[in-house]
Amino acid sequence: MNNSLTHVMLCSVCTAPVCTNAQVGCHAVSLNNLFDRIIQHSAKMHRVSNDLHQQFELHVLPSRNQVGRGGHICHTSTIMTPNGKENAQRMAREGLTQVILQLLMAWTDPLMNLHHSSTNVSVDMSSMVGELRRGVQRLAEKMHTLGLLTDPDSSVVSPEALMTSHPVPWRLMNLYDILYCFRRDSNKVHNYLRILKCRIVPEHGC
């Protein structure tokens, strides 16, 4: 019962049935393949955010020593993310997955707002974040069906529940902060996904 509820909750944004054992009409993607695709996507997202930040620093903030550079307050700072290798390795798979999803969820709206309001930023990063989020959700579902996410207490909570726990409203952040924080968070996502992959399917490229 619990599992089925969780399953329903996980699949609330699902559009395709979960395939098990290569059912007819359903192309089963292997876990390894799914991981590779997700990691590639997150690498691309981080590359874009890095380029945006560099361009901004190059043209908008020529002086590196200007005040305001330090002390960035990111709206995602309340999300407890491991900030070291040991901490990340100590974290369970479910926790890592949850952190990833939380981060991705936190950045959908600010980036959408950024794309619409700011003329400097032409790249729509919010769609990238949304796609990555859906991919990670699918990954979580697959892991759950495979029995890799076994801890029911730390099961992935519905992403929508995380939306309300931001103490710092992102609307107060300026453009530079947004770009800086997003660059960092995309790096975090990328790194966490890699750790997750090498923990679950270590035989390829770890």
Next chain:
Amino acid sequence: MRRIAEILLLLHWFNLLSVEGTRYSLPGKPTLTRCRSPEKETFTCWWEPSFDGGLSTTYALYYCKENSDTVHECPDYHTAGVNSCFFNKNNTSIWVNYNITVVATNALGSTFSDPVEIDVVYIVMPHPPENVGVTVLEDKGWPFLRLSWEPPHKVDTRSGWITLIYELRVKLEEETEWEMHLAGQQKMFNIFSLRSGGTYLVQVRCKPDHGFWSEWSSTTSIKVPDYFQRERSVWVMIMVSSAFIFLIITWLIHINSHSLKHYILPPVPGPKIKGFDKQFMKDGKSEGFFCDLVSIHFPATTTPNDEDLLVEYLEVCVPEEQELKMEDKGEDGCPKSESSTSDCDSGRGSCDSQTLLIDKCFKRVAPGLDIECSQTGTGANEIQDSPDVSSGRVKTWPSVYSPLSQHPVDLMHSLDKSKQHCLSDTLFPSDSSCPYHSHPDHSTNDNPDSTYWKFCFNNKQRLLLRPQMETQWQPHAYSEVNISATVRSSDYVEAHNISDENTVVLHSVSSSHDDREGTGYKYQGEDYSHVQRVGSDNVLMLQRGLMKEPVDTGTSDTSPITRNQKPTVCNETTLSVNGPAANGYVDTATMFIKPTQD
């Protein structure tokens, strides 16, 4: 006054300071040169001190983390060397901004450096890759280098904490430019297209996703062994193929050499000597009974077709039956005979084949070796039921015989001209032109050492020879040919008589006999051939021998033509020769002319 004293005192004090030669000041502003993390777990910062201001200066590094006002001092100044600060794992936080400042302090004061903000994620510069190994492997005979390496031992790639990409560079030892290759995340790489015998230098470096390239690893060198055999095999193939092409071209030129020769060097018209066979002379098979054509008998007479000597020739055509019989006997070495006797083609060419035929056929007793002669311009006349078919052709100057068509009695003359080893001269009767065949019924001695030649026998397979002694030629009376004659090489033989046993008696014709008129042939030759016997298979066996007896053709009652000219016309009537066989010579011309007279 007091003021002046104070000023003087101050000046003196300053003077004292300057006398010592030093000037103390605050230390210069240090600068943080760089901060690097080798594995994204620790990091080190280095600074560059400025002038110390003349006093001992100490440096301190202070940092504060992001969103915290707590200032910390550097925990370790020594691990990383002078002017450095090492942050160990406990003091390192990833994805956290560090605000670092270096302070230089001396007795006079402190100077702060400019603050630097770093995030450890973006200052990762790993160590060079380790265990760079190079081996030479073979791919279908061609060598290639296989490089392999390992990430630096401090970098944790197995847990996915850091992902490295690699780059390598290769060059020959004597070159100056490196060849760069990006290897991605793999730890192995192949390099092809090597120079055999060369020494290659290899270096590898690595970089995290967003970070700095490491230093190049230490140079690894490898020597590629000599693969000269492989490269040489290409040259060998080139040489072989070019030699092959050269051989083909040579063969093509050889095949077409005759036409090429005619094209480049048009042939000089040959001597218009009737009956002159150059090929036969070259072969040197005169065997004594063929005169040296050059030395004797240059008949002054010319025929109307003199100018076409080169293309006209006389051929003895052989009837089919004789050919078949011939083939049954299994001739070897004899040229292939054509059964068609109607092949009176004037364009046959030289008499080479005739010579060949004679030579080869003389080697053995060949039954009924037929000699084909065909007269040019005149239609070939089939000789019926001739049992023997010559396997070769006897070609003589057809012009010799062309007048024979009008003057069948010109055989003597033509015989004289043809001078043929060819007893096989065809005699062309007036009414018939060509072909006749050797007499199959004559037995010949199968003596390869004996000289013999073939006769053109009539279709009745009887050789009619008139004995030399006799003055009367009775062509129809002869039933057989008994040949025993020896002829000098420069002489030719005329049939003396034909015995009943089909023996042809031959005796040589005198070479000194130039008078063709009325006296018939008189050849006084040293050497002429004895006809040993006539074989049953129509082979006339002659023996080389000396014959000193002058012979007299005794053809007084023959027509002048027959005396003067070689009987070269074969007619269909039978020829029979009677008379003594010894010391006779065979004159085929006379022999053959006989029937025409009747």
